[in-house]
Amino acid sequence: MGRLVVIEGLDGAGKRTLGDGLTRALEHRGATVTRLAFPRYGENVHADLVRDALHGQLGDLAHSVHGMAVLFALDRRDAAQRIRSDLVRHDVVLVDRYVASNAAYGAARLHQGARGEFVSWLTELEVERFGLPVPDLQLLLRVPPELAAARAEHRERTESDRQRDTFEVDGGLQRRCALVYEELAATGWLAPWIVVDGAITADVGALAGTVLAGHAPAAHE
Numbered sequence: 001m002g003r004l005v006v007i008e009g010l011d012g013a014g015k016r017t018l019g020d021g022l023t024r025a026l027e028h029r030g031a032t033v034t035r036l037a038f039p040r041y042g043e044n045v046h047a048d049l050v051r052d053a054l055h056g057q058l059g060d061l062a063h064s065v066h067g068m069a070v071l072f073a074l075d076r077r078d079a080a081q082r083i084r085s086d087l088v089r090h091d092v093v094l095v096d097r098y099v100a101s102n103a104a105y106g107a108a109r110l111h112q113g114a115r116g117e118f119v120s121w122l123t124e125l126e127v128e129r130f131g132l133p134v135p136d137l138q139l140l141l142r143v144p145p146e147l148a149a150a151r152a153e154h155r156e157r158t159e160s161d162r163q164r165d166t167f168e169v170d171g172g173l174q175r176r177c178a179l180v181y182e183e184l185a186a187t188g189w190l191a192p193w194i195v196v197d198g199a200i201t202a203d204v205g206a207l208a209g210t211v212l213a214g215h216a217p218a219a220h221e
Ligand SMILES: Nc1ncnc2c1ncn2[C@@H]1O[C@H](COP(=O)(O)OP(=O)(O)OP(=O)(O)O)[C@@H](O)[C@H]1O
Pocket: 009, 010, 011, 012, 013, 014, 015, 016, 017, 018, 151, 152, 154, 155, 198, 199, 200, 201, 202
């Protein structure tokens, strides 16, 4: 059975870039890796509704924290069976954003912490009600919000079709979200976490070793 490994962090933190490097390092060690990124824009109707809402095209829907969280969760629910099959066929299923993104952004939007009502509600929805596979490991790519924002702005300027959405341009939300992520990792919410310093180039070789070792690390390493 493969390992479900999740990369989490702020918008522009460098999750996709870390995912690319980690995939190469895992494959270099002989592991088979398959990747998935949420929301699955262009692949799932709920994800496409999320994109429309985040770009102001669905009226007041984006104002509803719980409504948005349900759309993100439904996209994942539709992918649950595929993830289970992928886990049978691959050593590592590497996912860019998963349930913790919903927890961190929703709680931050409501000015709550990781132990607040929203995170409990979300855990009940996605894990207990929707039965999503629980990750084996969650990697928090820690980047100061200002650096993540600068990277997201740079990407907006250099890549077409990468206009920042309403969450990405909200600096206060990103700062609160960074704090909730820290709490989720420190409390080992849902599964073990490793905090990766995203301000420097990550040692993906060492990280690949940890991912494949299969032991549950301490909440912070
Ligand atoms: N370690 C790094 N050092 C410098 N620049 C980086 C680093 N990692 C990523 N970047 C750059 O920052 C920008 C954002 O990176 P990336 O797309 O990987 O972030 P992301 O976390 O996946 O973003 P999002 O969640 O918004 O899709 C890109 O232009 C990328 O080249």
